Amino acid sequence: MSVKILALDTATENCSVALLVDDKVYVRSEVAPRDHTKKVLPMVDEVLKEAGMGLSDLDALAFGRGPGSFTGVRIGIGIAQGLAFGADLPMIGVSTLEAMAQGVYRKHAVSHVATAIDARMSEVYWGRFARQDDGTWTAADAECVMPPQLVADESVTDEQLWFMAGTGWDAYSAQLAEVKFNTQKSEVLFPDAEDIVQLAKIEFAKGNTVDAEEASPVYLRDTVAWKKLPGRE
Known part of the structure; x- marks a missing residue:
């Protein structure tokens, strides 16, 4: 099936x-931790020009829905929605998290990945x-946000080798070193659109799309930033 x-x-x-x-x-x-708003749209223009296409030529628009930085997730979905509405x-x-697993597969052709993004506040966004x-990808551990020590404490022994992905493994190396399953390092620290687009292709073939106004983020800890606003408790 031809897809763009x-x-x-x-x-x-x-x-x-x-x-794609x-x-x-x-x-x-x-x-570029602080320059997403400056860089993402020029990147969009560059890939479209390289392919000789416009937004109206596309079949769908995919985005990293989270978890991740509260501000970063909002920037991504906001820009994606704007582009999708316009076209x-x-x-x-x-x-x-699943995109990072796909990234490890792309680089190493392995099928079992344990992902941990540093969520700050002594927690990780976790999923296997x-x-x-x-x-x-099937979730062996459901996506969640939790202290890394709790990840280790609640882990169980198995015979599978799990490849590590994400910044959480280095940020909380002492705690996560105590997980009870076997692990192997990978160089994948962040999700990448190169992997998101491959997963989106599968979902598109299944008809799993939503209208732009229905697109929603997954924060896992979506009350934290709201509570930090002045006047909130």
């Missing part, structure tokens, strides 16, 4: 854009994923 999907992600320190045109992918990616495109939200034959 644009994906973007600003949920973590990494800012990335990817354009059939089997070819045009990518831009840069670790009347359906949207596909993809888990940033196993890749299926159809290219989808």
Whole structure:
């Protein structure tokens, strides 16, 4: 099936854009923690120009739905919605944790990934994923936010080797070193639109899209930033 999907992600320190045109992918990616708003739209323009396309030529627009930085997730979904509204495109939200698992698979061809993003406040965004034959990922541990020591305490022994992805492994290395399953390092620290777009392609083929006004983020800890606003408790 011929498909053209644009994906973007600003949920973590990494800012990335990817354009999938059939089997070819045009990518831009840069670790730029404070410059997402400046960089993401120029990246979109660059990949579209490289492919010789416009937004109206696309079939769908995908985005990293979180978890991640509260501000970063909001930036990503806001920009994605604006583009989708303007071009009347359906949207596909993809888990940033699952995207990191896909990134490890792309680099190492392995099917079991344990993801941990540093969530600050002595917590991690956590999830473990196993890749299926159809290219989808099944959650071995449901996505959640929790203290890394609790991750270790609640882990169970198994015979599977789990590849590590995300900033949480380094940020809380002492606590997460106590997990009871076998682990192997990978160089994947952040989600990337290059992997989001591949997962979005699978969802698009299944008809799993939403209208732009229905696109929603996944914060996992969505009350924290709200409570920090002046006058809130």
